[in-house]
Amino acid sequence: MQLGNSGPMAVPSSQEDAISRVGHVGLSNQGNTCFMNGGLQAMISSRVLVSAILEAQKSKKDGPMVRAFLEFIRASCGSDVYKPGPLKEAAGRRNPRFRGFAQEDSFELIQTVLDGLEEETNLADKSMRNSVVDNTGLSFEASQKAFHDNHYKRLDTPIARCTYSEIVREITCQKCHRSQYSFEYTQMLLLDLPKDQRSEVTLEDLLCRKRTSEVEGYRCPVCKDCVTVTLTERLATPAECLIIVFKRYEEGSDSWSFGRSASRFRKNNISVNYPLELVLSIPATKPPVTQTDEKIESIDKTGEGGDSVETSYPEISKSEKGRDLPSSGNVPSMDEGLKYDGIASSGPELLAKAKGTGQDVAGARTYVYGFRGASIQSGGLCGGHYTAVGFGCDGHFYVCNDSHVTRQDTRSGGSKYQLPREAYVVIYDRVDKNE
Numbered sequence: 001m002q003l004g005n006s007g008p009m010a011v012p013s014s015q016e017d018a019i020s021r022v023g024h025v026g027l028s029n030q031g032n033t034c035f036m037n038g039g040l041q042a043m044i045s046s047r048v049l050v051s052a053i054l055e056a057q058k059s060k061k062d063g064p065m066v067r068a069f070l071e072f073i074r075a076s077c078g079s080d081v082y083k084p085g086p087l088k089e090a091a092g093r094r095n096p097r098f099r100g101f102a103q104e105d106s107f108e109l110i111q112t113v114l115d116g117l118e119e120e121t122n123l124a125d126k127s128m129r130n131s132v133v134d135n136t137g138l139s140f141e142a143s144q145k146a147f148h149d150n151h152y153k154r155l156d157t158p159i160a161r162c163t164y165s166e167i168v169r170e171i172t173c174q175k176c177h178r179s180q181y182s183f184e185y186t187q188m189l190l191l192d193l194p195k196d197q198r199s200e201v202t203l204e205d206l207l208c209r210k211r212t213s214e215v216e217g218y219r220c221p222v223c224k225d226c227v228t229v230t231l232t233e234r235l236a237t238p239a240e241c242l243i244i245v246f247k248r249y250e251e252g253s254d255s256w257s258f259g260r261s262a263s264r265f266r267k268n269n270i271s272v273n274y275p276l277e278l279v280l281s282i283p284a285t286k287p288p289v290t291q292t293d294e295k296i297e298s299i300d301k302t303g304e305g306g307d308s309v310e311t312s313y314p315e316i317s318k319s320e321k322g323r324d325l326p327s328s329g330n331v332p333s334m335d336e337g338l339k340y341d342g343i344a345s346s347g348p349e350l351l352a353k354a355k356g357t358g359q360d361v362a363g364a365r366t367y368v369y370g371f372r373g374a375s376i377q378s379g380g381l382c383g384g385h386y387t388a389v390g391f392g393c394d395g396h397f398y399v400c401n402d403s404h405v406t407r408q409d410t411r412s413g414g415s416k417y418q419l420p421r422e423a424y425v426v427i428y429d430r431v432d433k434n435e
Helices: 015-021 034-044 047-057 064-076 085-094 106-120 140-154 158-163 203-208
Strands: 165-173 179-186 188-191 200-202 211-219 226-237 241-246 249-251 265-267 271-273 277-283 301-303 306-308 351-354 364-380 383-391 397-401 404-408 423-430
Touching: 015 047, 034 064, 034 085, 034 106, 034 364, 034 383, 034 397, 034 423, 047 064, 047 158, 047 241, 047 423, 064 085, 064 106, 085 106, 106 158, 106 188, 106 364, 106 423, 140 158, 140 165, 140 179, 158 241, 188 203, 200 203, 203 271, 203 277, 226 277
Parallel strands: 188 241, 200 271
Antiparallel strands: 165 179, 165 226, 211 226, 241 423, 249 265, 277 351, 277 364, 301 306, 364 383, 364 423, 383 397, 397 404
16 A cells, blocks of 8 residues: 555644645545545545635534544544544434445535535524525625625635635526626536537536526516526636536436436546646626616525535526516526526536636636546446545645555656546645735
């Protein structure tokens, strides 16, 4: 067995020193738990996330998930194979799916762990956790600030501050051309993949795809008519720890969920080329908000794994005639995908460029990210195996296959390591200094 770093089991007193000593140790398979090992190795690779967990520890507010992850961090500073039993137990408390020893999904495991860390370290007053936002008559900037402030009043934890991306949605009436806006915060960006699996696609291509759809039969509060509206969704502010999920599984022609029999799902094995350095240039569009009588509300979403404070938006279809122009409570969420009459749109609207390929777009804000880790699955939901690759603090890549960890030599003159193209979940840390 080879390790990411060596050192004592105890996390050093200095947080910066602690993060620099976190490596990649082997994780024992407890029985079909390679999905968990792959997800955990990707998470521990994020220095931003590890830093947030250590910062949250200072509040003296914790729970089973926090204690289990801190133990995992301590083990990752050592040199022995670690059995992540406490994390499996903590995940099983939040989601019964993880109590047994069946093959499960790495993405769901990551989401469950993040939800647990977030809830157990949340210092927000419980009375604030169901608060809503009324942005009637507010400018775009004021509306955005109101949603931002409300979100972090409900989620006062370093975990949320580093993992949530801000999504803006614009609903535009095609008759009067007036628009409404709402904002949502999501832990992960879920990206659709092309149906044609014969070619390769880049992460930049997936992120650049415009997420827009037309919906007929909605009553505009300005026109007072049933009109066609255009729904556009784009990334407004990406997270410090950017977690991206490639939607490799689908049921039927246009849906994707893990709540049903795995035999109904098809896997998309298209190769995805993702860079070591990712540069996102986000358009700085700041139009005014239409003044209407409608209120924009932020709604709690409660799932199997426990409470979540992400905003939930039900799906819209053209068959729903005569409804008012959607407020934020009626706009589809990024996690669900925008699907209208069987047509699924893809990706937040933004410009993504590999570093050094061009100048920033006028009026855009640039975010620079470094690759940290990926969870990779071979096979399908009914059978397969998860591995992971992580980028260590020492500048080397580590290939993690349960209890076996192998360092890839990237020194001058050595062979250049190629990131696996079949990644399922990838994690990037923001590395630029611009705030």
